[in-house]
Amino acid sequence: MFDRLGAMLAKEFLQLRRDRWLVMRLVLPLVTQLLIFGYAATFTVHDVALDVLDFDHSQASRDLVSRFTASGRFRVVADRSDRAQVTRDLDRGDAVVAVVIHAGFQRRLQAAASAPLQVLVDGTNSNTALIAVGYIGQIVAAFSSDAAAGSQGPGPPAAAPQGIVLQARPWFNPGLADTWFFIPGVIGSLTLLQVVTLTAFAIVREREVGTLEQILVSPITPLEFVLGKTVPSFVVGCVSVSLISVLGIVWFGVPFVGSVWVMASGATLFLLATIGLGLLLSTFSRTQQQAFALNFFFVNPFFILSGFAFPIAAMPRVLRWFTLVNPLRYFLVVIRAVFLKGVGFAQLWPEFAAMAALAGIMLGVSVLRFRASLQS
Numbered sequence: 019m020f021d022r023l024g025a026m027l028a029k030e031f032l033q034l035r036r037d038r039w040l041v042m043r044l045v046l047p048l049v050t051q052l053l054i055f056g057y058a059a060t061f062t063v064h065d066v067a068l069d070v071l072d073f074d075h076s077q078a079s080r081d082l083v084s085r086f087t088a089s090g091r092f093r094v095v096a097d098r099s100d101r102a103q104v105t106r107d108l109d110r111g112d113a114v115v116a117v118v119i120h121a122g123f124q125r126r127l128q129a130a131a132s133a134p135l136q137v138l139v140d141g142t143n144s145n146t147a148l149i150a151v152g153y154i155g156q157i158v159a160a161f162s163s164d165a166a167a168g169s170q171g172p173g174p175p176a177a178a179p180q181g182i183v184l185q186a187r188p189w190f191n192p193g194l195a196d197t198w199f200f201i202p203g204v205i206g207s208l209t210l211l212q213v214v215t216l217t218a219f220a221i222v223r224e225r226e227v228g229t230l231e232q233i234l235v236s237p238i239t240p241l242e243f244v245l246g247k248t249v250p251s252f253v254v255g256c257v258s259v260s261l262i263s264v265l266g267i268v269w270f271g272v273p274f275v276g277s278v279w280v281m282a283s284g285a286t287l288f289l290l291a292t293i294g295l296g297l298l299l300s301t302f303s304r305t306q307q308q309a310f311a312l313n314f315f316f317v318n319p320f321f322i323l324s325g326f327a328f329p330i331a332a333m334p335r336v337l338r339w340f341t342l343v344n345p346l347r348y349f350l351v352v353i354r355a356v357f358l359k360g361v362g363f364a365q366l367w368p369e370f371a372a373m374a375a376l377a378g379i380m381l382g383v384s385v386l387r388f389r390a391s392l393q394s
Contacts, residue, residue: 027246044254045261048208052262055204056270059327060196063149068092069107069116069138071099078124082135082161086117091153104138114140115150127165190358198273201266202353203326205259209285210292210346211317213255217296220247221388222309244385248293255289276356280363284352287373291345294380301387320344325351348372 068086072079086092095113098104107113118136126133137154139147191198224247238246263281266272299316303309322328323337324346330338341347348369355361363370 027249044212044258048212048258048262049265051208052201052204052265055200056197056266059200059204061145061149062196063146063153064091065093066091066115066146066150066153067095067113069104069113070094070097071101071104071116071118072097073121074119074123076124078127078165079119082119082158083117085157085161086154089153089157091150108138108140111140114143114146115154117154130166197266197270198358199354201270201272202357203324203350205262205266206288206346206349206353207321207324207326208262209255209258209289210320212258213251213289213292214296214299214317215313216254217248217251217293218299218303218309218313219306220251221297221300222303222306226305241385244297244388248297251293251296252289255292256285259285259289272357274357275360277360277362280361280366281353281356283363284349284356284366284370284373287370287377288345288349288352290377291373291380294377294384295345297384298380298387301384301390320346323347342372343376345373345376348376 070083070086072083083094087094092115096103096107098107098116101118104113104116104118108116116138118138120134120136123133123135135158137151139151141147188194221244263274267274295316299309299312303312319340323330323333323341323344325341326346330341330347333341351369352366352373355366
């Protein structure tokens, strides 16, 4: 068995070596997508177009507006004089946010009374709108605190009411850097796409060109054939995980505080599960076009339902059930925890058990399906 399997593996690696452009097709897309995600995928919003409608024209209102521009989050595009102009800017998309400062704003602050501030937001891009409103809330809260302490505007200082003072201290990501969140997720997502595609196409290609039957009439058994086709995909997956991890650490400065062995163990189980998925897709495909269509049909939902960008807790209950059969969901928990928290097997054993179960089920069903497809 080992001699036949060794010969099959030698054939596959020799074929990979002869394909001069294969390395470029495997490495270049990974690096390109890593750079795109690393620089473009962010929850931070800058340079939001802001309209100002100031009915107070006081020192307090001017100070508040200056804080918006000084934050670096907003860019005042116009200082309007009536609501019709603000409405027109929002309708045309010239402004994303509009701040309306009512008359008597400074007088109310000095009297320690409520000073309403109206914010109009273009909600067509809900993500940008929510983030912009959050920034406005932070700026206004800081301004209100300074005003209550007596540092804002002329006149006697206002009495600061006693209350709760919130002091946030983010753990594991003190600067709340988006790249620290996205780069570990990119490692799992890109590896899933590459390994599933490689595994599915490797077997379908043999069937499409007509060499599958020639190989199977040889002494090689179906199990040895499957191992010979999947082991190279596993090796490529290991190289991909290592390459993207090193680039994320060196290029983007993402810290790695955990154990390499925990990371390697999680990656191994994840790769086995993804290889099982790719092998399963190959049993339903007769051509590479069919394999590509099935790959798109399964991989995209796996990406969306993994928690990479959209919180699983915010999804409907039915979709949360579907995430339980998604190996990427568990690997993202492992890789982010290992990278940023440094946790070990004791805390991550549920994710390891889930990936091991999914790998066993997918590989077992795939081998049975592959044997059945050969007999049909």
